[in-house]
Amino acid sequence: MKNKIKLYPFLIALGIGLVVVSCKTPAITPTKATAAVPESFGVASTDTTNMSTLPWKTFFKDPNLVALIDTALQNNQELKITLQEIEIAKNDIRVRKGALLPTVGVRAGAGVEKVGRYTSQGAGDATTEIMPGTEMPDPLTDFTLAAYANWEVDIWKKLRNAKKAAISRYLSTIEGKNFVTTNLITEVANSYYELLALDSQLEIIRQNIKLQNNALDIVKIQKQAARSTELAVQKFQAEVLSSQSMEFETLQKIKETENRINFLLGRYPQEIKRDSAAFLKLLPAEVKSGIPSQLLANRPDIKQAELELAAAKLDVKVARAEFYPTLGISASYGLQAFKTSYLFRTPESILYSLAGDIAAPLINRNAIKAEFASANSRQLQALYNYERTVLNAYLEVSTQLSNISNLDKSYALKSQQVDALNKSIDAANDLFKSARADYFEVLMTQRDALESKLELIDTKKAQLNAAIHVYRDLGGGWK
Known part of the structure; x- marks a missing residue:
């Protein structure tokens, strides 16, 4: 958490730099x-x-x-x-x-992933317990049901x-x-x-x-x-x-x-x-x-x-x-789980995100x-x-x-x-x-x-x- 807080001044400085560079526009x-x-x-x-x-x-x-x-x-x-x-x-x-206006939509998806056991992710999943007596399934399936929104702020x-x-x-x-x-x-x-x-x-x-x-x-x-x-x-x-x-x-x-x-x-x-x-x-x-x-x-x-x-x-x-x-804001909120039976178990299956980004040539x-x-x-x-x-x-x-x-x-x-x-x-x-x-x-x-x-x-x-x-x-x- 402390590392994230330390990053904020750098992000602000980067944003200001982008504005300064972008302001050099032809008349x-x-x-x-x-x-x-x-x-x-x-x-x-x-x-x-x-x-x-x-x-x-x-x-x-x-x-x-x-x-x-x-x-x-x-x-x-x-x-x-x-x-x-x-x-x-x-x-x-x-x-x-x-x-x-913001672009709002609904996304539903399903997928499956199999990683090698002798990898950092595979070794970590093998020793991870979802609940007592239950290991991470292999191969790993993924089910998602979420709403998302994207908005370009018209600065x-x-x-x-x-x-x-x-x-x-x-x-x-x-x-x-x-x-x-x-x-x-x-x-x-x-x-x-x-x-x-x-x-x-x-x-x-x-x-x-x-x-x-x-x-x-x-x-x-x-x-x-x-x-x-x-x-x-x-x-x-x-x-x-x-x-x-x-x-x-x-x-x-x-x-x-x-x-x-x-x-x-x-x-x-x-x-x-x-x-x-x-x-x-x-x-x-x-x-x-x-x-x-x-x-x-x-x-x-x-x-x-x-x-x-x-x-x-x-x-x-x-x-x-x-x-x-340009300043863009994106957000999503929904449900995600590796089994359909877990998909509606809240709050464990809830996913959400909120992000903003500044981009300039x-x-x-x-x-x-x-x-x-x-x-x-x-x-x-x-x-x-x-x-x-x-x-x-x-x-x-x-x-x-x-x-x-x-x-x-x-x-x-x-x-x-x-x-x-x-x-x-x-x-x-x-x-x-x-x-x-x-x-x-x-x-x-x-x-x-x-x-x-x-x-x-x-x-x-x-x-x-x-x-x-x-x-x-x-x-x-x-x-």
Whole structure:
């Protein structure tokens, strides 16, 4: 007993030495996110009204589109995959929380041992009496039934920081799901308006084919009357065939767009319910961009990057704690005997133990240093990713606001162009009938009118999509 007491000062000194050695750890690289953004999106404004606060069912007015988006949010496979990532992150929190608690278990065992008689243990067992007249059995059996517990004391908050990092990553997966949601809504809406645009273009192409066929009939009559040539007939015929080919190309694009929407909705091909009759009369949503600082609170990808940065900082603290000594406590309590008949004879068969140990890396710490350096690098990566995400968010909104302004001006000019070319078609046909214009002028006028009408539809589609993109880029759609 005296010898054990004399050992305590040495154990205390050893523990202090381990702490001193372990405290020589590398410094954590300082990181400070610079999330400052400009005060405006290019035009000085203090209006904080932000369209991103609108729920998507309020933002979109078309009931057919609302129904499609609702189906996509229920069935889209990518969104379902993201939801499982949230569950995985949630389970990781449970794992980290469990590491803070003692590990408790029950152990039952049986064994047999035969040692040589001419050994110190064998000679001692041969002369040992368990009770009067009873020697130590040979071979020696062993039966154990005990409970045990092990616990790592979280002195340096290593386990608690690991749990906090897991919570941050869980929250980041939720923001990641929100980001997937708003992108899914945008993609469905973009594809829907593309489908409406293609329907309108198909209608214009078919109207143009009728117009070209009428012109072809006229030039054939003129040829019979010797007022035109075979060259004119073939030119008009070629133009009709070109438009008919364009019709089938547009039909294929319609099919591809329908299939893309069905894929986003997680279903096999079926008709997309829509109303394309008044596509050119659709008006984009009114844009209210608010102020740039609102992006930090509204954009899911910015909040996700911020949470990933917080988790990376905690990972560095966890890696740094690996340099420090660990304190472990273990205990056991139960029954042990060499015969089952003695196993429940107490207190003779009772076993118990309680031990604590301190351990710390002293010599080969290269692996710990490497992991700490990697954690520092991952922290810097998360910082740069956060700053890049904020910058990208601002530039996306700025680009789309400029795009909306330019598209409005472009659409007004293209509308005037279409009106002028529609009038020129009638004039060209009248002049051609009276032999005051040749067939080439008629062909070019029809071709220019067709192209301008198709471009007008594309511009309208771009206007609608630009408004949707601003809504997404401001952080709308996931609420």
